[in-house]
Amino acid sequence: xxxxxxxxxLVVALCGLVAAGCAGTQNRHTDPVNDPWEGYxxxxxxxxxxxxxxxxxxxxxxxxxxxxxxxxxGIGNFFRNLGYPVTALxxxxxxxxxxLGESTDRFIKNTVFGLFGFFDVATATGIPFHDEDFGxxxxxxxWEDSRYFVLPIFGPSTVRDTLGRSVYGTVHPLNIYAREEHxxxxxxxxxxxxxxxxxxxxxxxxxxxxxYVFIRDAWLQRREFLIYDGQPPEPxxxxxxxxxxx
Amino acid sequence: xxTRTLALxxxxxxxxxxxxxxxxEGPVDIVTASANRLMEKLEANRDELSGNPEVARRLVREExxxxxxxxxxxxxxxGRAGRGATPEQVTAFANAMSTSLIDxxxxxxxxxxxxxxxxxxxxRGDANERMTxxxxxxxLPDGQHVPVDYVFHKTDDGQWKAFDVIxxxxxxxxxxxxxxxxxxxxxxxxxxxxxxxxxELKLEQ
Numbered sequence: 001x002x003x004x005x006x007x008x009x010l011v012v013a014l015c016g017l018v019a020a021g022c023a024g025t026q027n028r029h030t031d032p033v034n035d036p037w038e039g040y041x042x043x044x045x046x047x048x049x050x051x052x053x054x055x056x057x058x059x060x061x062x063x064x065x066x067x068x069x070x071x072x073x074g075i076g077n078f079f080r081n082l083g084y085p086v087t088a089l090x091x092x093x094x095x096x097x098x099x100l101g102e103s104t105d106r107f108i109k110n111t112v113f114g115l116f117g118f119f120d121v122a123t124a125t126g127i128p129f130h131d132e133d134f135g136x137x138x139x140x141x142x143w144e145d146s147r148y149f150v151l152p153i154f155g156p157s158t159v160r161d162t163l164g165r166s167v168y169g170t171v172h173p174l175n176i177y178a179r180e181e182h183x184x185x186x187x188x189x190x191x192x193x194x195x196x197x198x199x200x201x202x203x204x205x206x207x208x209x210x211x212y213v214f215i216r217d218a219w220l221q222r223r224e225f226l227i228y229d230g231q232p233p234e235p236x237x238x239x240x241x242x243x244x245x246x
Numbered sequence: 247x248x249t250r251t252l253a254l255x256x257x258x259x260x261x262x263x264x265x266x267x268x269x270x271e272g273p274v275d276i277v278t279a280s281a282n283r284l285m286e287k288l289e290a291n292r293d294e295l296s297g298n299p300e301v302a303r304r305l306v307r308e309e310x311x312x313x314x315x316x317x318x319x320x321x322x323x324x325g326r327a328g329r330g331a332t333p334e335q336v337t338a339f340a341n342a343m344s345t346s347l348i349d350x351x352x353x354x355x356x357x358x359x360x361x362x363x364x365x366x367x368x369x370r371g372d373a374n375e376r377m378t379x380x381x382x383x384x385x386l387p388d389g390q391h392v393p394v395d396y397v398f399h400k401t402d403d404g405q406w407k408a409f410d411v412i413x414x415x416x417x418x419x420x421x422x423x424x425x426x427x428x429x430x431x432x433x434x435x436x437x438x439x440x441x442x443x444x445x446e447l448k449l450e451q
Contacts (some may be wrong), residue, residue, distance in 0.1 A: 033424075120389065123389045123390065124389060129390075208425060209425045209426075209428070209429055210424070210425060210428070213424045213425065214421070214424075214425060217420065217421050217424055218416050218421060221415050221416045221417060221420060221421070222414060222415055222416055224415060225414055225415020225416070226415075228415075230393060230415070232415055234377075234379065234397060234417075235410075235417050235419060235420045237322055237377070237397075237399075237409075237410070237419070240322040240323075240325050240419070240423065241321060241322060243325040243326040244321055244322075244324060244325055244326065244328045244329060245329075
């Protein structure tokens, strides 16, 4: 009961905070993207690309060169496993208890039998991976359509997911470790590992006619995919066609 | 009503019911069959494949093009930018676009080894008369599954054809609309078709 009240209060508080976001009436499928801050976003995107080119990408390339693939996979698995508390908490917030069971099962198996998550034994036994965070929870609570917002360094986001990220930061094990122990290298390794996983995308981003739009559209669609747990509605093809025929 | 009339009525009823599922092959069967044929061909041509991307491209083209409605995809991608374009211009654009996409796809598909890397999921209840989505899962070498969905529509002559591919929720059609539309609007459709053909403009995902 307490949790229900707490949840209600939180919903009310959040909606009040983001009334503008909640009030959006446009259909995201007919209106391709909610990006009223495109001017700012493009500038921040350019800045991020500069930082990436100068710092992050060279680091990721170096890491990719010296780290054998199986080791990279293990490191990636380890960090993915550590995301469990964030996912579990948000599964509770969204009332997804079946999925919570699976994620918990996965976390225990990978932690105990997979050397603290280094080996993903759960995937081999067919336990699905669920990805939840606070941005997705807020989307589930009704804040579905949030404007695109490029963050410094972190990159693509929305107003909703920026808020979500700030909560995420307080409960993620890596952040807690950093706060308690003043050890920041695990976060740095996580970031470099994450960037290395995206290296194969660089060429296609560079080849895109408009890399900003390419990243934005792909990111927003991917986000919606996560919000709908892999079952997002189809794009509004009829509207696309109507545009042509009008 | 005598027995003969009844039998005739039943026969007519059966005739009316049966041919529909028999004649029109469902989208799930189409994806399964063409994926299986493609895998068999890739296995059979394994030796030629390495170092010869043209072979993979030919095999993929042979299997994929017949099940796709590339003109329809092209019209969706062109959107408002395609207003006023002649059907010939749209077809030429569609051909250039599908060639570009298939060439990219072929480099990836040549890496496929075993047939169980691709799994076609059973149909769910969201199919309708005109449009349906076939869900598949591709298994990557590290064991992760990537959902790759094919969106089909029924053409005017009653055949199911695919017109969009959605990889992890990212739709080709939606993504390329915003890449292609501004170019067509500023350069014109013929120039964009030429850029696709020359490889100057790449569509990748």
